[in-house]
Amino acid sequence: MASLHRFTEAVAVLLLAMIFVAFIVQITMRYIFNWPVGWTTEVSLAAWLWLVLWGAAFCLRDEDHVKFDLLYQAAPTRWQRLFAMLAAVSIIIAVAGALPAAWDYVDFYKIKRSAVLQVRMKWVFIIYILFSVGLVARYVIGLIAILRDPGAPPSRPLPIPQEPR
Structure with a gap:
């Protein structure tokens, strides 16, 4: 049970890392290179949706x-x-x-x-x-x-x- 819980938390961490990396890439591309990219928004939104529902179903304790x-x-x-x-x-x-x-x-x-x-x-x-x-x-x-x-x-x-x- 503990290893299953660690797996579910690892997935949540991976999703959060994806959001963070996409955010950093988006800021870097837009404000340093003046070249906005659209894929970062899609990745961030999809990963956020997955993070919220994954976390609610598998990571959060009942209380x-x-x-x-x-x-x-x-x-x-x-x-x-x-x-x-x-x-x-x-x-x-x-x-x-x-x-x-x-x-x-x-x-x-x-x-x-x-x-x-x-x-x-x-x-x-x-x-x-x-x-x-x-x-x-x-x-x-x-x-x-x-x-x-x-x-x-x-x-x-x-x-x-x-x-x-």
Whole structure:
């Protein structure tokens, strides 16, 4: 599990490095050589989209996500478990139910290419499918953990990756 988490973080670091390098190249070309290049914008935007969705699905811990949990935190543990189960089931049904339509939308973009690099837009937007599958898997694992261990704290149903020392 730790090596998988390191892999997901390495992908996020690589995406962030791509954004940084494209940004530096863009500034250098525009302001030092007076020769603006368009591919840096495309790379930056695609890598940013991938970074946000990849990070949300695979890198962030459950408690790192923004939540409105005033009622959840005020409720007794039994109700917290019920809220956590209902939230997990709702997310699983909604995201898994939307997957066929999302795939149709992403697949439709196989006919469109980016303006400068001529990359098929399907490959830019395919990250949404990975995000959706990752989110569903995450909540399925969390739901199983809640159902398996009635004594576990419901606010942390997902495994928490350990920070490297």
